[in-house]
Amino acid sequence: MERRAFLKKAGIGTAAAATALTVGAPAVIASPKIKWTATSFWNPKVRIMFDMVKTFCQNVNEMTDGQFEIKLYGGGELVPPPGAFDAASKGTVQMGTGSPYFWAGKSTAFNWFGSIPFGMNAQSINAWYYAGNGQALMNELYDGFDLVPRVIGNSGMQMGGWYRKKINSLEDFKGLKMRIGSIAGKVLSKVGVTTVFVPPSEIFPALERGVVDAAEFVGPVHDILLGLYKVAKYYYTPGWHEQGPTLDIFFNKKAYNDLPKHFQRVLDIAAADINIRTLAAFDSQSGAALDKLVNEHKVDVQVYPEDVLKKLKTISKEVIAEEAKKDPFALKVHEDYMAFQAKTAVWGKMSEKVYWNTMA
Numbered sequence: 001m002e003r004r005a006f007l008k009k010a011g012i013g014t015a016a017a018a019t020a021l022t023v024g025a026p027a028v029i030a031s032p033k034i035k036w037t038a039t040s041f042w043n044p045k046v047r048i049m050f051d052m053v054k055t056f057c058q059n060v061n062e063m064t065d066g067q068f069e070i071k072l073y074g075g076g077e078l079v080p081p082p083g084a085f086d087a088a089s090k091g092t093v094q095m096g097t098g099s100p101y102f103w104a105g106k107s108t109a110f111n112w113f114g115s116i117p118f119g120m121n122a123q124s125i126n127a128w129y130y131a132g133n134g135q136a137l138m139n140e141l142y143d144g145f146d147l148v149p150r151v152i153g154n155s156g157m158q159m160g161g162w163y164r165k166k167i168n169s170l171e172d173f174k175g176l177k178m179r180i181g182s183i184a185g186k187v188l189s190k191v192g193v194t195t196v197f198v199p200p201s202e203i204f205p206a207l208e209r210g211v212v213d214a215a216e217f218v219g220p221v222h223d224i225l226l227g228l229y230k231v232a233k234y235y236y237t238p239g240w241h242e243q244g245p246t247l248d249i250f251f252n253k254k255a256y257n258d259l260p261k262h263f264q265r266v267l268d269i270a271a272a273d274i275n276i277r278t279l280a281a282f283d284s285q286s287g288a289a290l291d292k293l294v295n296e297h298k299v300d301v302q303v304y305p306e307d308v309l310k311k312l313k314t315i316s317k318e319v320i321a322e323e324a325k326k327d328p329f330a331l332k333v334h335e336d337y338m339a340f341q342a343k344t345a346v347w348g349k350m351s352e353k354v355y356w357n358t359m360a
Contacts, residue, residue: 034263036070036255039088041081041098043074046200047221048281049247050074052153053097056249056274063266070095081199085250089145094255097152100138100248101182106145108323109330112337113138115245117184117316119337122154122244122279124344129246132340137333146253150271153247153278156286158239159223160304161216162207162232167304170311179203179215183323184241187316200226207231216241220289221282229297236302240312247278 038057042050057070075081078093085103088096101114112119113134120128128134129151142149161180167173174192178185185195198206198215200222206212208231215232216239217223229235249271256264293299304312324334 033066034064034068034259036068036094037078038070038072038095038097039075039078039084039093040072040096041075041084041102043076043081047225048155048278048285049153052274052278052281053249055277056152056270059270059273060266063270064263068263068266085145085147088250088252089147091146091252091254094252095249097247097249100149100246104182107141107330108326109141109333111183111323112330112333113141113246113248114182115242116320116337117187117241118243118313120244120341120344122156124341124348125154125244125246126151126275127344128337128340133336134340137336141329141333142250143253147250148253148256149248149250150268151246151275152249152271153275154244154282155218155242155247156244156279156282157219158242158245159216159219160236160239160241161214162223162228163214163234163236164207164232165213166234166302167236167308169305170308176214177212179206179212179217180241182241183316183319186323187241187312187319190315190319191312204228204231219282219286220293221285224289224293224297229293229299233300234302235293235299236304238304238309240304240309240316 038053040050040053042053044050054072057072060068060070075084079087081098082102084093084096084098085106087093099114100110100112102110104110104114119125125134129138135151138149138151161178163176165172170191173188175194176188176192177194177196178188179196179198180188180193181195181197185193189195196206196212198212200217203212203215203217204226207215207228215228217226217228219239223229223235251267256267259267290301294301320334324331
């Protein structure tokens with residue numbers, strides 16, 4: 001009797017469970033697909049940057065079993081590249097990508113989330129975002145534009161740029177026309193450089209025709225594709241102006257908040273994954289590209305003289321302080337950034353610096 005009673009109860013439980021699954025199943029199946037539109041500052045010809053955003057969209061789709069689809073358009077396909085920010089902010093699209101300092105015209109505070117001269121490298125920047133106040137401050141800034149931001153990559157240390165003449169002293173900058181932007185452009189303007197905005201696709205003809213005498217873009221991977229070695233003889237290092245420039249991805253605030261919580265988390269995790277993969281791609285490809293530039297194309301790689309870098313660092317400190325004072329929030333970000341940089345530098349001097357000095 002006890003056995004029959006047990007089986008009877010078990011049968012009821014199994015039937016109840018089956019009924020529950022049957023009732024629950026249609027709700028899952030009927031769940032509407034989410035379809036977003038995204039636009040990027042980057043176009044498909046810009047390797048790594050655009051490729052990684054494309055991978056991000058694919059990953060989100062796979063992680064949600066096809067329930068979350070993001071249709072990605074490159075820069076200029078829906079809106080001009082700089083329009084990615086406004087398009088996402090206004091809700092014309094649900095997602096945009098670029099780099100924070102591209103939006104500095106809206107607030108100088110964006111510069112610190114992209115890169116500032118003699119700032120933190122990629123390793124320290126990631127520490128600031130994930131283990132410091134970087135992400136919280138970034139959220140606060142973008143929130144004013146109805147956006148939810150995340151970090152989606154970093155190029156790591158960049159090169160200093162291409163020059164048609166050698167830079168032996170600070171005096172050699174005087175009279176130069178250079179393609180360089182952000183705060184770095186304001187630093188060089190202090191030593192007599194005229195900064196010129198030239199889109200990536202136009203850097204080569206600008207150098208070739210003498211519209212500019214020097215230009216910087218990213219580093220070996222992209223510079224070799226642009227063919228800059230054909231029109232400028234000297235390739236300078238280090239990229240004092242961009243040691244760890246961050247790439248951003250941002251979601252329209254309403255669109256993000258309307259998502260189920262687990263889909264929001266999918267976006268967050270996918271962004272963190274691509275952040276790591278983007279830096280890995282640059283680190284893995286830059287050496288081979290530089291080797292090709294030097295050994296096949298006979299590029300003359302030069303190191304900025306130490307006294308030039310020291311003077312640029314002094315001027316940069318002054319210009320950055322001036323920029324920070326333009327905006328109360330920028331000052332808040334600046335103070336937190338500098339405090340974190342000083343804190344990480346203590347360990348860096350005793351670990352990374354000693355190691356690389358020994359290796360050199």
